[in-house]
Amino acid sequence: MKIFKQIGIAGLLVLTSVPGYSEIDFTGSWTPLFHEDYPERFPGPELGDYMGIPVNAAGRLRGDSYDADRISMVSQYECRPHGSDYNMRGSANLRISRDLDPVTQAPVAFHTFIGFQSAQRTIWLDGRPHPPEYADHSWAGFSTGVWDGNMLNITTTHLKEYYIRRNGVPRSDQAVVTEHWTRHGNYLTVIVVINDPVFLTEPLVRSENWIYDPGQEILPSNCEPAPEVPNPPGVITPHHLPGTNPFLHEVADWYGIPYDAVRGGAETMRPEYRKVMGKPEHVPEKCERYCDCGKDAGACNLH
Numbered sequence: 001m002k003i004f005k006q007i008g009i010a011g012l013l014v015l016t017s018v019p020g021y022s023e024i025d026f027t028g029s030w031t032p033l034f035h036e037d038y039p040e041r042f043p044g045p046e047l048g049d050y051m052g053i054p055v056n057a058a059g060r061l062r063g064d065s066y067d068a069d070r071i072s073m074v075s076q077y078e079c080r081p082h083g084s085d086y087n088m089r090g091s092a093n094l095r096i097s098r099d100l101d102p103v104t105q106a107p108v109a110f111h112t113f114i115g116f117q118s119a120q121r122t123i124w125l126d127g128r129p130h131p132p133e134y135a136d137h138s139w140a141g142f143s144t145g146v147w148d149g150n151m152l153n154i155t156t157t158h159l160k161e162y163y164i165r166r167n168g169v170p171r172s173d174q175a176v177v178t179e180h181w182t183r184h185g186n187y188l189t190v191i192v193v194i195n196d197p198v199f200l201t202e203p204l205v206r207s208e209n210w211i212y213d214p215g216q217e218i219l220p221s222n223c224e225p226a227p228e229v230p231n232p233p234g235v236i237t238p239h240h241l242p243g244t245n246p247f248l249h250e251v252a253d254w255y256g257i258p259y260d261a262v263r264g265g266a267e268t269m270r271p272e273y274r275k276v277m278g279k280p281e282h283v284p285e286k287c288e289r290y291c292d293c294g295k296d297a298g299a300c301n302l303h
Contacts, residue, residue: 024150026110026181029218030094030188030210037206039290042091045167048248050264051257059170059199060263064245066168069238072228077237079223081117081139083162085177088190089208092116093218110145110152118221123154130157137173154179164194164204169264172198186212201266249281256283 034042040049050063070077082090092115099108110123121140130142141159145152156177164171175196182189188210195203252259258278261268268277 024147024152024183025098026096026152026183026188027098028096029213029216030096031213031216032091032094033209033211034091036208040165041089045165046251046254047167048245049167049251049262050165050169051262052269053164053169053264054200054202054204054266054269055169055264056199056201060265061242062170062199063165063168064242064248065239066163067238067240068167069229073231074237075225075227078225078228079117081119082114083159083171084112084119084121084140084143084156085159085171085175085192085194086162086164087114087116087119087121088179088192089206090114090116092221093213093216094210095218113218115218115221117223123152130155141177150182152179152181154181164199170199172196174198188212252280253282254284254289256280 039045047066048064050060053059055063072078081087088094094115095113097111097113099111100106101108107125109125112121112123113119119139121143123143123145125145128144130144135142135158137158137160139160139162141156143154143156145154147153156179159171159173159175159177161173162171163169171194175194175198178193178195180191180193189207190210191205191207193203193205194200249259251257252262258280261273261277267273
């Protein structure tokens with residue numbers, strides 16, 4: 001009887017040591033996959049392409065005014081880090097580590113390190129509240145995570161203003177970003193929901209996927225501002241005044257899409273919009289941009 005009791009106790013100890021769903025481990029090195037939205041995320045989106053974004057008039061105006069020359073001519077933009085929500089969508093590799101409570105061994109926080117600008121973020125798992133509204137904002141923001149089965153739900157607030165798409169579509173500092181992380185073997189899927197009362201009329205939902213890559217080495221990323229293009233004294237940040245941006249029709253003409261459709265907005269994202277979107281002003285005779293993306297995203301090219 002004593003032997004059976006000892007076996008029973010040992011069995012209980014084994015069972016209590018088996019990780020539950022709330023202990024899914026995301027730690028390790030990850031490489032982003034680009035089978036989703038490759039032209040937007042890697043070579044970069046077309047100017048004036050707001051498709052798939054429930055942008056409002058204010059966000060559209062900000063996008064129309066954007067001029068990428070600011071990155072070369074204005075020092076504070078040259079080394080500007082990504083916001084943590086955009087970092088997960090960029091092209092840099094990712095490393096995740098975690099802190100454990102020394103007594104209970106329960107996860108206290110995940111830490112992410114992104115190669116671009118050595119961006120770091122902490123995702124707190126210990127139930128602490130978010131800071132008050134008047135607290136400082138940062139590129140990383142303030143993130144907390146809560147488990148739902150084997151999915152980690154992450155809420156990020158207190159972000160500095162940044163952009164949603166790399167052609168100037170903005171995301172305000174009032175936005176709340178929710179991420180849903182799940183792991184399937186060597187694959188990490190991140191669903192991102194951006195709620196922005198300033199520039200969006202409804203939540204924007206996007207997703208990214210990563211593959212486990214334990215052999216990679218992520219080195220520090222350093223940036224030092226330097227004059228790249230001469231900027232005469234008194235010249236302000238490069239921009240386009242309302243109605244003066246000459247590039248807004250390019251994407252519609254290149255792909256044979258009605259101009260109003262590329263302007264974005266929640267109404268353009270639904271199937272029924274096809275009934276009212278009209279016809280394109282220009283239809284190209286043959287594909288000239290990103291023609292191979294349907295075959296292999298990794299071979300996507302301009303010609």
